[in-house]
Amino acid sequence: MAGRLDHVNIAAPDAGGLARKLTEALGMEVVKETVVEEQGVKVIVLDAGGSHLEITEPLGPDTPVGRFLSKKGPGLHHIAISVPDIEAALAKMKAAGIALIDETPKIGAMGNRIAFAHPKSFGGVLIEIVEGEAD
Amino acid sequence: MAGRLDHVNIAAPDAGGLARKLTEALGMEVVKETVVEEQGVKVIVLDAGGSHLEITEPLGPDTPVGRFLSKKGPGLHHIAISVPDIEAALAKMKAAGIALIDETPKIGAMGNRIAFAHPKSFGGVLIEIVEGEAD
Numbered sequence: 001m002a003g004r005l006d007h008v009n010i011a012a013p014d015a016g017g018l019a020r021k022l023t024e025a026l027g028m029e030v031v032k033e034t035v036v037e038e039q040g041v042k043v044i045v046l047d048a049g050g051s052h053l054e055i056t057e058p059l060g061p062d063t064p065v066g067r068f069l070s071k072k073g074p075g076l077h078h079i080a081i082s083v084p085d086i087e088a089a090l091a092k093m094k095a096a097g098i099a100l101i102d103e104t105p106k107i108g109a110m111g112n113r114i115a116f117a118h119p120k121s122f123g124g125v126l127i128e129i130v131e132g133e134a135d
Numbered sequence: 136m137a138g139r140l141d142h143v144n145i146a147a148p149d150a151g152g153l154a155r156k157l158t159e160a161l162g163m164e165v166v167k168e169t170v171v172e173e174q175g176v177k178v179i180v181l182d183a184g185g186s187h188l189e190i191t192e193p194l195g196p197d198t199p200v201g202r203f204l205s206k207k208g209p210g211l212h213h214i215a216i217s218v219p220d221i222e223a224a225l226a227k228m229k230a231a232g233i234a235l236i237d238e239t240p241k242i243g244a245m246g247n248r249i250a251f252a253h254p255k256s257f258g259g260v261l262i263e264i265v266e267g268e269a270d
Contacts, residue, residue: 003161004184008143008214010260018258025231025256026138026216026224026264048216049139050185055258075259076211079143081161081183089161096160121160123153123190124210125145129161 003081003089006130007045007052011065011077015044015057022046022053036109041065043109054080054109078116078126086113086131093117093129105131138216138224141265142180142187146200146212150179150192157181157188171244176200178244189215189244213251213261221248221266228252228264240266 032045040063041056058066083089099118108114113131167180175198176191193201218224234253243249248266
Protein backbone atom coordinates (compact mmCIF):
# COMPACT_ATOMS: atom_id res chain seq x y z
CA MET A 1 0.00 0.00 0.00
CA ALA A 2 1.92 3.02 -1.23
CA GLY A 3 0.03 6.26 -0.69
CA ARG A 4 -0.43 8.73 -3.54
CA LEU A 5 -1.08 12.43 -2.97
CA ASP A 6 -4.70 12.85 -4.09
CA HIS A 7 -5.26 16.49 -3.19
CA VAL A 8 -4.24 19.45 -1.07
CA ASN A 9 -7.05 21.32 0.65
CA ILE A 10 -7.09 25.08 1.24
CA ALA A 11 -9.57 26.83 3.54
CA ALA A 12 -10.65 30.20 2.10
CA PRO A 13 -13.31 32.80 2.90
CA ASP A 14 -13.81 33.32 -0.87
CA ALA A 15 -13.15 30.13 -2.84
CA GLY A 16 -14.10 31.73 -6.16
CA GLY A 17 -11.66 34.61 -5.71
CA LEU A 18 -8.77 32.28 -4.87
CA ALA A 19 -9.65 29.91 -7.74
CA ARG A 20 -9.59 32.88 -10.15
CA LYS A 21 -6.11 33.89 -8.94
CA LEU A 22 -4.80 30.34 -9.38
CA THR A 23 -6.22 30.11 -12.90
CA GLU A 24 -5.04 33.58 -13.97
CA ALA A 25 -1.59 33.43 -12.40
CA LEU A 26 -0.73 29.72 -12.69
CA GLY A 27 -2.86 28.49 -15.57
CA MET A 28 -4.73 25.97 -13.40
CA GLU A 29 -8.21 24.80 -14.42
CA VAL A 30 -11.36 24.44 -12.35
CA VAL A 31 -12.73 20.91 -12.80
CA LYS A 32 -15.55 20.89 -10.24
CA GLU A 33 -17.65 23.30 -8.20
CA THR A 34 -20.10 21.96 -5.64
CA VAL A 35 -21.85 22.68 -2.36
CA VAL A 36 -21.81 20.02 0.37
CA GLU A 37 -24.60 21.12 2.71
CA GLU A 38 -23.94 18.49 5.39
CA GLN A 39 -20.33 19.67 5.75
CA GLY A 40 -21.30 23.34 5.44
CA VAL A 41 -18.94 24.07 2.56
CA LYS A 42 -18.70 25.25 -1.01
CA VAL A 43 -15.91 23.30 -2.76
CA ILE A 44 -13.94 24.27 -5.87
CA VAL A 45 -11.52 21.68 -7.28
CA LEU A 46 -8.66 22.59 -9.63
CA ASP A 47 -6.63 20.18 -11.71
CA ALA A 48 -2.98 20.05 -10.60
CA GLY A 49 -1.64 17.46 -13.05
CA GLY A 50 -2.38 14.07 -11.48
CA SER A 51 -3.52 15.49 -8.17
CA HIS A 52 -5.88 18.34 -7.28
CA LEU A 53 -6.12 21.54 -5.29
CA GLU A 54 -9.41 21.66 -3.39
CA ILE A 55 -10.61 24.98 -2.00
CA THR A 56 -13.30 24.94 0.67
CA GLU A 57 -15.29 28.01 1.65
CA PRO A 58 -17.57 27.79 4.71
CA LEU A 59 -21.29 28.38 4.21
CA GLY A 60 -21.33 30.09 7.61
CA PRO A 61 -19.13 30.83 10.65
CA ASP A 62 -20.53 27.93 12.72
CA THR A 63 -19.19 25.15 10.48
CA PRO A 64 -15.93 23.19 10.83
CA VAL A 65 -14.20 25.26 8.12
CA GLY A 66 -15.76 28.50 9.45
CA ARG A 67 -14.31 27.76 12.89
CA PHE A 68 -10.92 26.86 11.34
CA LEU A 69 -10.84 30.24 9.55
CA SER A 70 -11.73 32.15 12.75
CA LYS A 71 -9.03 30.32 14.71
CA LYS A 72 -6.16 29.89 12.25
CA GLY A 73 -6.95 32.16 9.32
CA PRO A 74 -7.04 31.17 5.65
CA GLY A 75 -4.47 28.80 4.18
CA LEU A 76 -3.47 25.15 3.87
CA HIS A 77 -5.95 22.93 5.74
CA HIS A 78 -5.20 19.26 5.00
CA ILE A 79 -3.69 16.81 2.51
CA ALA A 80 -5.34 13.67 1.18
CA ILE A 81 -3.54 10.42 0.40
CA SER A 82 -5.30 7.89 -1.81
CA VAL A 83 -5.05 4.17 -1.09
CA PRO A 84 -6.53 1.21 -2.98
CA ASP A 85 -8.22 -0.32 0.12
CA ILE A 86 -9.32 2.03 2.90
CA GLU A 87 -10.09 -0.70 5.47
CA ALA A 88 -6.60 -2.16 5.00
CA ALA A 89 -5.12 1.35 5.28
CA LEU A 90 -7.05 2.11 8.51
CA ALA A 91 -5.98 -1.24 10.01
CA LYS A 92 -2.35 -0.50 9.15
CA MET A 93 -2.60 3.00 10.63
CA LYS A 94 -4.12 1.66 13.88
CA ALA A 95 -1.36 -0.95 14.10
CA ALA A 96 1.17 1.87 13.72
CA GLY A 97 -0.42 3.70 16.68
CA ILE A 98 -2.03 6.51 14.63
CA ALA A 99 -4.98 8.27 16.31
CA LEU A 100 -7.94 8.28 13.92
CA ILE A 101 -10.71 10.89 13.81
CA ASP A 102 -12.79 8.44 11.72
CA GLU A 103 -12.44 4.82 12.84
CA THR A 104 -14.61 3.75 9.90
CA PRO A 105 -14.88 5.31 6.43
CA LYS A 106 -17.44 8.02 5.59
CA ILE A 107 -18.47 9.47 2.22
CA GLY A 108 -16.48 12.52 1.07
CA ALA A 109 -17.32 15.52 -1.12
CA MET A 110 -16.31 13.65 -4.28
CA GLY A 111 -18.51 10.64 -3.43
CA ASN A 112 -15.70 8.29 -2.45
CA ARG A 113 -14.90 6.73 0.92
CA ILE A 114 -12.64 8.78 3.19
CA ALA A 115 -11.36 8.93 6.78
CA PHE A 116 -9.32 11.49 8.70
CA ALA A 117 -6.37 10.80 10.99
CA HIS A 118 -5.66 13.10 13.94
CA PRO A 119 -3.03 15.78 13.21
CA LYS A 120 -1.27 14.99 16.52
CA SER A 121 -0.22 11.65 14.94
CA PHE A 122 1.37 13.26 11.88
CA GLY A 123 3.33 16.25 13.20
CA GLY A 124 0.42 18.69 13.13
CA VAL A 125 -0.68 17.72 9.61
CA LEU A 126 -4.34 16.77 9.12
CA ILE A 127 -4.30 13.78 6.74
CA GLU A 128 -7.33 12.45 4.90
CA ILE A 129 -7.22 8.91 3.51
CA VAL A 130 -9.22 8.50 0.28
CA GLU A 131 -10.12 5.20 -1.29
CA GLY A 132 -9.30 5.33 -4.98
CA GLU A 133 -7.76 3.41 -7.80
CA ALA A 134 -4.10 2.45 -7.49
CA ASP A 135 -1.84 4.42 -9.81
CA MET B 136 1.25 26.78 -18.81
CA ALA B 137 -0.77 24.44 -16.62
CA GLY B 138 0.73 24.04 -13.15
CA ARG B 139 1.34 20.57 -11.72
CA LEU B 140 1.57 19.91 -7.98
CA ASP B 141 5.24 19.04 -7.49
CA HIS B 142 5.36 18.69 -3.70
CA VAL B 143 3.81 19.58 -0.39
CA ASN B 144 6.18 20.82 2.30
CA ILE B 145 5.81 20.12 6.01
CA ALA B 146 7.81 21.89 8.73
CA ALA B 147 8.74 19.51 11.56
CA PRO B 148 11.02 19.62 14.60
CA ASP B 149 11.97 15.95 13.92
CA ALA B 150 11.86 15.12 10.20
CA GLY B 151 13.09 11.55 10.74
CA GLY B 152 10.34 10.77 13.25
CA LEU B 153 7.60 12.09 10.98
CA ALA B 154 9.05 10.28 7.94
CA ARG B 155 9.03 7.00 9.91
CA LYS B 156 5.35 7.50 10.81
CA LEU B 157 4.45 8.18 7.17
CA THR B 158 6.32 5.08 6.00
CA GLU B 159 4.96 2.79 8.73
CA ALA B 160 1.38 4.00 8.66
CA LEU B 161 0.91 4.90 4.99
CA GLY B 162 3.50 2.82 3.17
CA MET B 163 5.29 5.87 1.77
CA GLU B 164 8.95 5.65 0.79
CA VAL B 165 11.83 8.00 1.53
CA VAL B 166 13.56 8.90 -1.73
CA LYS B 167 16.02 11.55 -0.54
CA GLU B 168 17.60 12.84 2.65
CA THR B 169 19.81 15.90 2.55
CA VAL B 170 21.07 18.90 4.51
CA VAL B 171 20.91 22.35 2.91
CA GLU B 172 23.28 24.41 5.09
CA GLU B 173 22.53 27.76 3.40
CA GLN B 174 18.80 27.37 4.17
CA GLY B 175 19.46 25.92 7.63
CA VAL B 176 17.42 22.75 7.06
CA LYS B 177 17.54 19.00 6.96
CA VAL B 178 15.20 17.77 4.20
CA ILE B 179 13.57 14.34 3.83
CA VAL B 180 11.60 13.67 0.62
CA LEU B 181 8.98 10.91 0.35
CA ASP B 182 7.46 9.60 -2.86
CA ALA B 183 3.74 10.34 -3.08
CA GLY B 184 2.96 8.80 -6.48
CA GLY B 185 3.79 11.48 -9.06
CA SER B 186 4.36 14.20 -6.48
CA HIS B 187 6.31 14.30 -3.23
CA LEU B 188 6.02 15.09 0.44
CA GLU B 189 9.01 17.14 1.60
CA ILE B 190 9.71 17.42 5.32
CA THR B 191 12.03 20.19 6.50
CA GLU B 192 13.59 20.25 9.97
CA PRO B 193 15.45 23.38 11.04
CA LEU B 194 19.15 23.05 11.91
CA GLY B 195 18.59 25.68 14.64
CA PRO B 196 15.96 28.07 16.04
CA ASP B 197 17.34 31.11 14.18
CA THR B 198 16.58 29.84 10.66
CA PRO B 199 13.47 30.51 8.51
CA VAL B 200 11.93 27.12 9.36
CA GLY B 201 12.98 27.40 13.02
CA ARG B 202 11.19 30.76 13.26
CA PHE B 203 8.12 29.32 11.49
CA LEU B 204 7.95 26.48 14.05
CA SER B 205 8.24 28.91 16.99
CA LYS B 206 5.51 31.13 15.57
CA LYS B 207 3.03 28.71 13.99
CA GLY B 208 3.99 25.25 15.26
CA PRO B 209 4.63 22.17 13.15
CA GLY B 210 2.49 21.34 10.11
CA LEU B 211 1.89 22.22 6.47
CA HIS B 212 4.30 24.94 5.32
CA HIS B 213 3.98 25.41 1.55
CA ILE B 214 3.04 23.77 -1.74
CA ALA B 215 5.12 23.75 -4.92
CA ILE B 216 3.75 23.95 -8.44
CA SER B 217 6.00 22.90 -11.31
CA VAL B 218 6.00 24.81 -14.57
CA PRO B 219 7.98 24.19 -17.78
CA ASP B 220 9.38 27.76 -17.99
CA ILE B 221 9.90 29.65 -14.73
CA GLU B 222 10.58 33.05 -16.36
CA ALA B 223 7.31 32.81 -18.32
CA ALA B 224 5.50 31.75 -15.13
CA LEU B 225 6.92 34.68 -13.12
CA ALA B 226 5.97 37.13 -15.90
CA LYS B 227 2.43 35.74 -15.97
CA MET B 228 2.17 35.97 -12.17
CA LYS B 229 3.39 39.59 -12.19
CA ALA B 230 0.87 40.44 -14.91
CA ALA B 231 -1.86 38.90 -12.71
CA GLY B 232 -0.82 41.20 -9.84
CA ILE B 233 0.78 38.48 -7.67
CA ALA B 234 3.31 39.72 -5.09
CA LEU B 235 6.55 37.76 -5.47
CA ILE B 236 9.06 37.01 -2.71
CA ASP B 237 11.60 36.09 -5.40
CA GLU B 238 11.45 38.33 -8.48
CA THR B 239 14.06 36.14 -10.17
CA PRO B 240 14.64 32.37 -9.79
CA LYS B 241 17.02 30.90 -7.20
CA ILE B 242 18.35 27.34 -6.80
CA GLY B 243 16.22 25.04 -4.58
CA ALA B 244 17.06 22.05 -2.37
CA MET B 245 16.65 19.63 -5.29
CA GLY B 246 18.99 21.66 -7.55
CA ASN B 247 16.30 23.12 -9.80
CA ARG B 248 15.22 26.75 -10.27
CA ILE B 249 12.52 27.96 -7.89
CA ALA B 250 10.78 31.16 -6.74
CA PHE B 251 8.28 31.89 -3.99
CA ALA B 252 5.13 34.01 -4.26
CA HIS B 253 3.85 35.93 -1.25
CA PRO B 254 1.10 34.09 0.69
CA LYS B 255 -0.99 37.29 0.78
CA SER B 256 -1.52 36.86 -2.98
CA PHE B 257 -2.84 33.30 -2.66
CA GLY B 258 -5.21 33.34 0.29
CA GLY B 259 -2.57 32.71 2.93
CA VAL B 260 -0.93 29.84 1.02
CA LEU B 261 2.82 30.04 0.45
CA ILE B 262 3.37 28.83 -3.13
CA GLU B 263 6.73 27.83 -4.59
CA ILE B 264 7.13 27.71 -8.36
CA VAL B 265 9.55 25.02 -9.53
CA GLU B 266 10.94 24.76 -13.04
CA GLY B 267 10.59 21.16 -14.21
CA GLU B 268 9.62 19.01 -17.11
CA ALA B 269 6.05 19.29 -18.38
CA ASP B 270 3.90 16.23 -17.62
